[in-house]
Amino acid sequence: MQETTRSELFTVPIGPQHPALKEPSHFRITVDGEIVTDAFVRLGYAHRGIEKAAESRNWVRNLYLFERVCGICSHIHATAYCLGVERLAGAEVPPRAQAIRVLVAELERIHSHLLWLGVAAHEAGFDTLFMYSWRDREAIMDVLEGLTGNRVNYSANVLGGVKNDVDDAQRGAILRAIDGLEGRSYHYLDVVTTDALFLQRTRGIGVMTRNQAEVMGAVGPTARASGVTRDVRVDAPYAAYDRYPVVRVVESAGDLEARFVVRMRELFECYRLIRYLLDNLPPGDLRGRMPRRIPEGETVSRVEAPRGELFYFLKSNGSDTPERIKVRTPTICNLTSVVKLVIGHQLADVPMILAGIDPCFSCNDRTVQLDEITGGSRIWTWDELRRNSREDGHGHRD
Amino acid sequence: MDTATSLAAILVFPSGFFLLAASLAYEWVDRKLLAKLQNRVGPRWFQPLADVVKLLAKEEVIPEGVNRFLFVGLPIVGLAAPLTAALYIPLAGLGPVFSFPGDLIVTIYLLSLLTMSIGLAGSNAVGRFSLVGATRTLTQLFSYEAPFLLALLGPALVARSWQIGTIAEAAGERWFILTQPLGFLVALIGLMGKLELPPFDAPEAETEVVAGALTEYSGRGLALFRLGKDVELVLGLTLVAAFYLGGVEGPLAFFLKTLGLLLVVAGLQAVLARLRIDQTVGLWWRFGVLLVLVQWGVTWLLEGAWR
Amino acid sequence: MMPTEKAIEIGRELAERWSWRLETRQPEPTRLDVILTSPADLVPVAVALRVQRLGYLAAVTGLDRGPDGGTLELLYHFCHGAAVITLRLSVPRQGAVVPTLSDIIPSAESSEREIAEMFGVTFEGLRPAGYLYLPDEWPEATYPLRKDCTPPMLAGAVES
Numbered sequence: 001m002q003e004t005t006r007s008e009l010f011t012v013p014i015g016p017q018h019p020a021l022k023e024p025s026h027f028r029i030t031v032d033g034e035i036v037t038d039a040f041v042r043l044g045y046a047h048r049g050i051e052k053a054a055e056s057r058n059w060v061r062n063l064y065l066f067e068r069v070c071g072i073c074s075h076i077h078a079t080a081y082c083l084g085v086e087r088l089a090g091a092e093v094p095p096r097a098q099a100i101r102v103l104v105a106e107l108e109r110i111h112s113h114l115l116w117l118g119v120a121a122h123e124a125g126f127d128t129l130f131m132y133s134w135r136d137r138e139a140i141m142d143v144l145e146g147l148t149g150n151r152v153n154y155s156a157n158v159l160g161g162v163k164n165d166v167d168d169a170q171r172g173a174i175l176r177a178i179d180g181l182e183g184r185s186y187h188y189l190d191v192v193t194t195d196a197l198f199l200q201r202t203r204g205i206g207v208m209t210r211n212q213a214e215v216m217g218a219v220g221p222t223a224r225a226s227g228v229t230r231d232v233r234v235d236a237p238y239a240a241y242d243r244y245p246v247v248r249v250v251e252s253a254g255d256l257e258a259r260f261v262v263r264m265r266e267l268f269e270c271y272r273l274i275r276y277l278l279d280n281l282p283p284g285d286l287r288g289r290m291p292r293r294i295p296e297g298e299t300v301s302r303v304e305a306p307r308g309e310l311f312y313f314l315k316s317n318g319s320d321t322p323e324r325i326k327v328r329t330p331t332i333c334n335l336t337s338v339v340k341l342v343i344g345h346q347l348a349d350v351p352m353i354l355a356g357i358d359p360c361f362s363c364n365d366r367t368v369q370l371d372e373i374t375g376g377s378r379i380w381t382w383d384e385l386r387r388n389s390r391e392d393g394h395g396h397r398d
Numbered sequence: 399m400d401t402a403t404s405l406a407a408i409l410v411f412p413s414g415f416f417l418l419a420a421s422l423a424y425e426w427v428d429r430k431l432l433a434k435l436q437n438r439v440g441p442r443w444f445q446p447l448a449d450v451v452k453l454l455a456k457e458e459v460i461p462e463g464v465n466r467f468l469f470v471g472l473p474i475v476g477l478a479a480p481l482t483a484a485l486y487i488p489l490a491g492l493g494p495v496f497s498f499p500g501d502l503i504v505t506i507y508l509l510s511l512l513t514m515s516i517g518l519a520g521s522n523a524v525g526r527f528s529l530v531g532a533t534r535t536l537t538q539l540f541s542y543e544a545p546f547l548l549a550l551l552g553p554a555l556v557a558r559s560w561q562i563g564t565i566a567e568a569a570g571e572r573w574f575i576l577t578q579p580l581g582f583l584v585a586l587i588g589l590m591g592k593l594e595l596p597p598f599d600a601p602e603a604e605t606e607v608v609a610g611a612l613t614e615y616s617g618r619g620l621a622l623f624r625l626g627k628d629v630e631l632v633l634g635l636t637l638v639a640a641f642y643l644g645g646v647e648g649p650l651a652f653f654l655k656t657l658g659l660l661l662v663v664a665g666l667q668a669v670l671a672r673l674r675i676d677q678t679v680g681l682w683w684r685f686g687v688l689l690v691l692v693q694w695g696v697t698w699l700l701e702g703a704w705r
Numbered sequence: 706m707m708p709t710e711k712a713i714e715i716g717r718e719l720a721e722r723w724s725w726r727l728e729t730r731q732p733e734p735t736r737l738d739v740i741l742t743s744p745a746d747l748v749p750v751a752v753a754l755r756v757q758r759l760g761y762l763a764a765v766t767g768l769d770r771g772p773d774g775g776t777l778e779l780l781y782h783f784c785h786g787a788a789v790i791t792l793r794l795s796v797p798r799q800g801a802v803v804p805t806l807s808d809i810i811p812s813a814e815s816s817e818r819e820i821a822e823m824f825g826v827t828f829e830g831l832r833p834a835g836y837l838y839l840p841d842e843w844p845e846a847t848y849p850l851r852k853d854c855t856p857p858m859l860a861g862a863v864e865s
Contacts, residue, residue, distance in 0.1 A: 010526070011526070012526050012527070012530060012607075013526070018608065019604040019605055019608055020604075020605035020606065031530070033533075034530075034675065034676070040834075041837075042835070042836075042837065043837055043838055044836065044837065044838035044839060044840065047838055047839075049849070051850060052849055052850055052854075087733075121671070122605065123605045124671050124672060125596060125597060125599065125600075125603055125605070125671055125672020126670075126671035126672065127436060127596070128435065128436045128668045128669065129671075131436040131437055131438055132436070132437060135437055195671065197597060197670050197671045197673065198671040200671075200673065200674075200677055201671060201672070201674065214761065215810070215811060215812075216811050216812050217761045217762055217763075217810065217811075217812030235786040235787055236709075236735065236786060236787030297732075298732065299732075299733065300733075300736060300782065300789050300791075302763075302784065302789070309763065309784070311763050311764045311782065311784075313764065313766045313780065313782070315768065323768075324766070324768055324769075326764065326766040326767075328763065328764035328816075332815050332816070333763075333812055335815065336811055336812045336814070336815060340811070346674055346675075346676065347530065347606060347607075348600060348603065348606050348674040348675065349674070350606070351605040351606055
């Protein structure tokens with residue numbers, strides 16, 4: 001009895017509700033004094049049953065469903081979905097539409113990286129950086145709003161193309177915002193690489209070697225900070241990335257500082273790409289022809305979300321609803337590394353290491369609880385569910 | 399001093415109501431300055447008072463499994479200790495209400511009592527965040543208390559007195575910040591560590607241990623602890639100003655000097671990232687104590703040369 | 706990094722010419738499907754892919770062929786550059802047991818747990834722990850991503 005009380009006292013639960021987490025998930029951190037000896041993760045608090053729900057919606061409605069997997073990287077989810085469906089349908093997407101997809105995706109990457117910078121700085125107790133980076137992020141939010149009408153869930157994609165064009169006024173607004181942000185980003189890069197106190201919290205903390213990153217299947221900036229050259233935009237160019245090539249940003253240190261540096265340097269790559277893209281925007285239509293019925297088939301759609309590789313598997317059975325859509329978000333790949341990396345670190349470093357992968361639990365949790373996404377038509381209570389399972393002749397558990 | 403004057407001094411001015419009001423005002427100045435430095439709007443002037451009123455009006459939840467007497471009593475001790483200490487400190491530019499040879503030591507002990515109460519309150523509550531926070535609070539107490547005390551003893555050494563009033567008088571003759579810059583630095587940073595202000599706020603780092611030792615506190619207890627910290631902020635600033643910035647003769651000098659120090663403190667809070675608890679301890683014992691000892695050595699040599 | 710065509714070619718040789726002699730398909734230029742015939746092949750083929758550095762395990766997809774088809778299909782997607790090599794393994798809907806890959810690929814654990822919870826496949830060797838995604842009070846033997854799990858509320862959402 002005494003023994004269990006002791007061991008329980010020194011298990012620190014982080015989540016499902018905890019100030020360090022902006023979204024619900026549950027980590028059980030066992031500590032010996034301040035040193036972490038074990039970590040355990042439990043997900044599912046933001047499960048919304050999107051994969052299941054997708055099977056009962058038609059291809060067009062699903063676009064709006066998948067855009068809502070994540071509130072930060074909504075565009076990239078919609079892009080992955082659209083690219084997959086268009087490949088299944090054999091539809092041609094006009095080059096201008098593909099370029100605008102890339103434009104919005106890169107703007108989204110800027111906004112996501114700046115948001116992450118703020119969150120990570122906050123975890124390190126550096127609230128001034130948090131406030132400044134979020135203030136600057138507003139510039140991108142305004143640009144996205146001007147471009148698509150929305151600050152989040154831009155809905156820029158439609159099947160076969162994009163919804164909004166970019167006119168000269170918007171082009172000017174984007175360039176102005178980027179010019180302003182570029183100077184700020186240099187400043188932030190300077191801060192995260194030279195501020196002595198901040199470096200105490202990042203340099204040499206949460207080191208993941210290249211080999212570890214490969215084995216644990218890390219993706220995105222997390223992997224690139226460990227020297228793994230994985231970037232879908234370069235490896236398998238989608239949308240218009242073959243016409244607007246990206247320079248891969250790789251760091252080798254593998255610690256938290258490298259993760260900061262990779263994301264900051266990616267910002268400059270985004271600025272460069274957007275400028276180049278706006279100067280070389282191909283003329284033409286915004287939408288291609290899209291058949292209403294999608295032929296039978298399977299395809300894989302991979303894109304580089306701000307957090308890493310986003311993987312969609314789509315299977316069509318020839319009807320107007322998909323047979324199966326599987327979404328594998330980058331966070332689930334990177335989360336494995338967190339659970340392994342925190343062991344041996346201080347408790348104070350846990351939020352930082354967790355933030356280092358830029359986790360997004362809404363992205364992660366997609367599948368089951370079916371109550372919220374159906375437009376409030378009906379709420380499914382647990383009792384009903386139990387009854388349902390009993391009627392099906394399955395056992396149930398109280 | 400007759401009983402009526404003493405009572406008035408304890409209850410109204412300079413301790414008591416005046417001190418509480420000043421504490422809330424200083425908390426507001428601190429928050430507002432920090433907000434301005436972080437490019438935020440910041441709270442309105444009555445926000446700290448509103449917070450306290452709100453907390454006092456709220457239900458105080460006493461968790462199961464705690465010692466109720468300690469749980470209720472510790473916040474009272476936590477506020478009473480700095481209020482008592484205020485009587486020995488030259489507040490608002492006036493001399494201390496009470497004074498005796500050696501009151502500096504008593505005052506410093508009284509100022510530590512708040513942190514002790516917070517640490518004990520955290521250990522008393524059975525929550526894990528409270529326990530981790532309490533461990534950190536007490537660890538920090540042991541690390542910054544020595545350098546802070548030593549830094550305050552620097553001017554005392556020159557004034558050849560343990561009495562705050564005498565030291566403040568000696569400080570009025572020349573600014574010790576000029577002759578003892580290292581001591582001033584350690585005293586100011588020590589004060590921040592004492593109050594668990596950023597970047598020394600590891601004991602209550604919200605992203606790790608929620609609210610640290612005070613996680614389980616709500617309502618009255620939390621309000622009293624917060625008030626206690628605010629009072630200690632004013633007292634600490636006064637002590638540092640009185641010892642190092644040429645004394646606090648008169649209300650104008652008092653407000654100017656303490657608010658000037660507060661500006662520096664807010665600036666430091668804004669530009670520094672939080673230290674881990676091991677880094678805090680390391681910083682203090684490796685550099686804080688060393689700096690003070692160097693300062694002592696230099697002071698001793700110079701004083702010896704003058705005499 | 707080797708080019709996509711080369712990766713696909715090596716993958717094909719690995720699957721077709723080695724002792725397990727598996728059937729392959731190439732549904733798209735960048736994709737290679739390897740049809741596994743028994744769960745016992747899974748671990749050796751995955752090890753072979755790793756040894757040849759043919760990508761990392763990007764995802765595990767579960768497919769339900771429906772109550773009539775009687776089988777579930779597990780798709781292990783290995784990505785290398787633009788190439789996606791998919792190991793396809795068919796298992797019965799009831800009582801399927803598949804060896805875990807988490808011993809050789811640590812990141813497989815979360816994917817396998819998801820499949821176990823959503824489709825009811827047992828992964829042999831996966832260390833037991835409660836649900837990863839499903840709520841703790843989720844009824845047993847209810848696998849939400851199976852086709853015959855059709856809660857009444859979804860009826861209203863289906864449209865033609």
